[in-house]
Amino acid sequence: MSLAVRFDGIEKQFGPVRVLHGVSFDLAPGRIYGLLGENGAGKSTLMKILAGYERANAGELYVDDTPRTFSNSRDAEEAGIVLIHQELNLADHLTITQNMFLGHEIRKGFFLDESAMREAARIALNDVGLYTNPDTRVRDLIVAEKQLVEIAKAMLRAARLLIMDEPTATLTPSETQRLFALMMRLKGAGTTIVYISHKLDEVERVTDEVIVMRDGRLVARAPTDEVTRQQMANLMVGREVSDMFPDKPALANDAPVAFKVEQASVPDWAEGVSFSVRRGEVFGFAGLVGAGRTELFEALVGLRAMQAGRIEIENESVKLKSPRDAMRHGITYLSEDRKGRGLHVDMALKDNLTMMTLERYAHPLIDGRAERDALTSAVKDFGIRTGNPAIRARMLSGGNQQKLALAKFLHPDPRVIVLDEPTRGVDVGAKRDIYFLIHRLAAEGRAVIVISSELIELIGLCHRVAVMRAGELVATLGMDLLTEERLIAHATGTH
Template identity: 70%
Template sequence: MSLSVRFERIVKEFGPVRVLHGVDFALEPGRVVGLLGENGAGKSTLMKILAGYERPTGGALLVDGVARHFADARDAEALGIALIDQEFNLAEDLTITQNIFLGHVKRNGWMLDRKAMRAAAALCLEQVGLAVSPDTTVAELIVAEKQLVEIAKALSRNARLLIMDEPTASLSAGETHKLFALMARLKSQGATIIYISHKLDEMEANTDEVVVMRDGLFVTRAPTADINRRQMANLMVGRDVSDMFQPKALAAPDAPVLFKVSGLEVPGWVHGLGFEVRAGEILGFGGLVGAGRTEAFEALIGLRARTAGAIEIDGAPVDLRSPRQAMLHGVTYLSEDRKGKGLHVDLGLRENLTMMTLERDAKPWLDIKAGRAALARAIADFGIRLRDPECAARSLSGGNQQKLALAKYLRSDPRVIVLDEPTRGVDVGAKRDIYLLIHQLAAQGRAVIVISSELIELIGLCHRVAVLRGGRLRAMLASADLTEEELIAHATDTHH
């Protein structure tokens, strides 16, 4: 089952821009290799070359000692190389079984062998710990379940080399534990796993060695046992990142309540939820996947039905039934699903940035020059790294897509900002930039709500954290009470 890979002076250029500068290193078979680097470091481009999605401009890719020139991903899959991308590549209206075998159908003579495909799909779902019917359509799944389907799809190809790009970004602690157990089993069977993640604790616990890239260059490699998390982070960004979180500027206790919710009911998800956020406050929402956090805020801004619930903005009752209404009342919500709901990835950066403010920008015609100037400001203000300002949003790395989404949703100058998993799939340096931005928004007197599955993020950022379990508010923890143990205990009903 083993498979070895060597990158020999790999160069990749997109037009006049070089993004890989002679990357040169080897991957030994039967090991879990952590690939580290900031967004834009070239990790994903290098892995897409290995998986057949991109072709190198120069250099050679050797697989088991043989130079390979993949025409497409199917060529790579034929050798047992599979990529699980952080941005899902699933057909929403097809079933899980149909997605897993799309382009790789099983036949019984001339007929499709639906029974065999369904049974094989069920086995793959069992391996990744996803307890849903293989006949379920992908559109019915939550983000975490879609991630597990992507992993199941790769397993169905009998991969000998598995590239996992941020696979745990949307998984719960239990699902993450099952994934690591699966990785250990695949490694014991001789598979090579390339693990890309910005969660350095996962790197520390689950990889044999780490390879660090920066600015399209190979920087270093080291056995994981010889390098700690802080050293990993410093190597990634080329500077000390010990100051990840800024000191919290305490919100004034008599600051006005900007956003208040009471008695929120979302059928099947949320029951009797009430909370309030003051000007200058960062309020966190914690809980396990499925606790109802995302569903609550989707209902509050009109993205899903609610059967009860009162909303007040600045003490005045409002009835928000659409994101447009919410925006007009100064409330904005950035979805955890930036590709599906946050951005139109096939449109350009300028079109994405100005989409929510068309009425303000069109007087009566769109001013393209002003739009380009706004994009230039956003690129500078949010640190968006890109090859070409005229490119489609799809061509940006995951972290830079997130920065573009933040710029888009803040362009309407909202007073209440809801950020759902704002640093999912974002590197250490970009995380610090986003945390600084969140602090700045609060310092400007805005109310900021952060939904996050990262406990350290909630503890480091928030003045208070609301913990949901089973769709109900189980605890409201003040800053002094914020510990990982307290958050986990309330989220899992083990608090005494």
């Protein structure tokens, strides 16, 4: 069952950009390793080499002391190595069961054994805490549920080495705790786990050792209980990282209301939700998975049908039938699904950035130089790490894709900004940059709404936090009442 891995001088480059520089370290069986580093540090690339998705340009990969080169992920899976992707890798039009057994179908003679696959899928889903019908189509799941399907799918592969890339990015604390319990069971059975995460509190809780990469190189390795979170953060970015959250900008008592919602209802998701956000305010939304936060805001900006409700922007009643309609009225919404709804990953960076504001660059032909200048400014302002600005968005790391998505949705200069999981998959240094950006936007007099699964993020950022449960807004807490315990109690109905 056990499996040992050793990287020996691994190098990798994409065109002229070298992303791994002679990386060497080993992984022993039955241990949980925290693999840390900023976006672009090379963590995901190294793990994709291990899992058969990429091939090294130089160096050797040893599995159980045998040199191995995997041609594809199927080869790696047959050796017991499974990667759970940060970016969801599911076919939306297929059912959960079909996704979980795609390429690994169970057969009974010449036919597929549908009942056996369905039952195995159900058991794996229950193990990760997703109690839903395995015949449900993936397109009907929310992002957090899709993440749990990815984890359950990996469980079916009987992995001897499991790589988890930001597995808790969209999970609630209770779902995260269930995942940790599952990891401990796997560790006890001899499975090696590589846990990639920017949530340093989770790394501290669940891992045995931390391995830190920076700029494509291994920079540190130590037992987890010998390294503080602050030291982890400093090692990742190569400098002192302190004061994660800026001081909250003062909010005048007479600050005018910028965005007001009355009795908004979304079929199957939200009922009678009312709230208002003032200029200069950072207003948070908390709640468990399925509480209806994302679906509410998708309806408010025209991405899905709204059954009832009234919307005011700057005291003007508006009807928003599409995101473009919303943008014209000064509101933009950054989806939690940056790959599906935030970016066109097969397009160039500049094309992504200027897509929502093309009229600025058409005279009447598109001014390519002006677009490139805008991208140069965005790369600097948002800290987007790219060796070549002409690449497609797909070539960026997950965190740098998130920064590009933020730049894109702020490019129209909105008055009201809705950010759904704005730091999902973003490293500690970039998180701090985004937090300061959010407060800068508020200080400029904009209304900023932050939907987040990270309670510490909401407490550190927001003037007020609304809590949703089962489609209803059940509480709104001011700064003096913002604690994790209160937020969890309202979200679970145990207050």
